[in-house]
Amino acid sequence: MSQVLHTPPPTTAGSAPAAAESPAQLAARHGLSVSGARPSLPQYVRQLWARRHFITAFATAKLTAQYSQAKLGQLWQVVNPLLNAAVYYLIFGVLMGTKRGVPDYVPFLVTGVFVWTFTQSSIMAGTKAVSGSLGLVRALHFPRASLPLSYCLQQLQQLLFSMIVLVVILLACGVPVTASWLLIVPALVLQFTFNAGVAMAMARFGAKTPDVSQLMPFVLRTWMYASGVMWSLDVVLADRDLPSWVHTVLEYNPAAVYIDLMRFALIDSFQGSQLPDHVWAVALGWALLAGIGGFIYFWKAEETYGRG
Incomplete structure (x- = not known):
């Protein structure tokens, strides 16, 4: 009996012994794959779309919990940028005189602060999106891009909440409601795409x-100082003898482009002549470059997040 169990099967003359399978071949034959392996780009996009409800719910929950311990609660979403605008008005508008030559300076300043805060907060939150959520990343399997996207969506929700106060300020300062206000929608879509790409x-x-x-x-x-949040780039650059490339860099930097688009949409005295040439094409280009480039750059390291 022992001899039967331990005797190798007979081989025919001239035949070679079967080659042993490698671990990779064995896993492939049984339909196994590497745990946490990076999916293909189209598959990754489908995974993100399948978790769109999680991204939205996570963003809303983070926004609700952000000021849950404060007595003023969600009012801080508006109070914070308003306080920043008040400080900038005092220091830059009054003491440094940057309001000279800028019609409707208060709406000009508040719009710039609110729009800049959206970009600033999105990028800062995105920087900590993975490193600040290691417990979640290591415990659950999901496309990691959900985290920076949800943080950017949270900041967009906060901006939309703040826009109510911005509209009140515009009306109180005598800025009329015009059809150009509809341009807010495409401007915010482009800015959100840009912010999300940089955040990723x-x-x-x-x-x-x-x-x-x-x-x-x-x-x-x-x-922020180079983006004309507190002053008009047109007015400041007109008084300085700077190389032409400096003017181009300042005017076409993405933060300034999105701020100027929002000012053009909301403030009647902010004319199209104050916008850079082909501004909508530039805004679209920045959005596509940052959005697609940032997404692919983040996806390429998908399997490394939460390890080490």
């Missing part, structure tokens, strides 16, 4: 190097 790119940076989140406030503050 920064989420990958932040996942590997958490110290990036400490540096970003300084980068964003510099970017």
